[in-house]
Amino acid sequence: MKIDIKVFTKDYLETAVWVTAELDENQEFTEEAKGQAEDDCLKFIQAVRKEFGVVKGMELLATTANDLTYLAPHDFFLTRNGHGTGFWDKPEFYGGQENADRLTKICEEMGSIECYHVKGKKSKLTF
Numbered sequence: 001m002k003i004d005i006k007v008f009t010k011d012y013l014e015t016a017v018w019v020t021a022e023l024d025e026n027q028e029f030t031e032e033a034k035g036q037a038e039d040d041c042l043k044f045i046q047a048v049r050k051e052f053g054v055v056k057g058m059e060l061l062a063t064t065a066n067d068l069t070y071l072a073p074h075d076f077f078l079t080r081n082g083h084g085t086g087f088w089d090k091p092e093f094y095g096g097q098e099n100a101d102r103l104t105k106i107c108e109e110m111g112s113i114e115c116y117h118v119k120g121k122k123s124k125l126t127f
Contacts, residue, residue: 001058003045003070008061009038012073019083040113044076047106052099060103063093072103079107 013029016037029037049057065071071093079086087094087103094100 001062003058003061005038005042007069008073009041011068011070012041012077013037015074015077041073044106044110051102051106060094060099076107079104080110081112
C-alpha cells in the first residue's frame with residue numbers, strides 16, 4: 001500500500017484553509033508553506049509507520065473521508081493544533097480508541113504550527 005504524498009499534503013492544506021476560512025483572506029499558499037507542509041506530513045507518516053509498523057501504519061494513513069482522499073492528514077492538522085477534534089474522537093475510523101490515542105500522541109509530540117497571513121497586496125496563508 002502506498003500513500004501519495006502530494007495528495008496527502010493537499011488534504012492537510014485543505015484542512016488549514018477550512019480552519020482559517022473565517023479570516024476571509026486569500027487562501028493561496030506560498031511555496032515555502034507547501035514545502036513545510038509536505039515535510040511535516042512526511043515526518044508524520046514516518047512516525048506512524050514506526051509506531052504501528054509499516055503495514056498497519058499505512059492502513060491507518062490510507063483511511064478515506066467523504067470529501068478528502070485521506071482522513072489522516074485532516075486529523076493530523078486538527079489534532080496537532082488543538083482544534084477540539086481529531087484522531088482521539090474518531091476511534092471508529094482508526095481501529096479503536098487505543099489506535100486513535102496513539103495517533104494523537106504522535107501529533108502532540110510533533111507540536112503545533114501557526115497559520116498566519118503575510119501582509120502585503122496579496123495575503124497568502126503560510127506556516
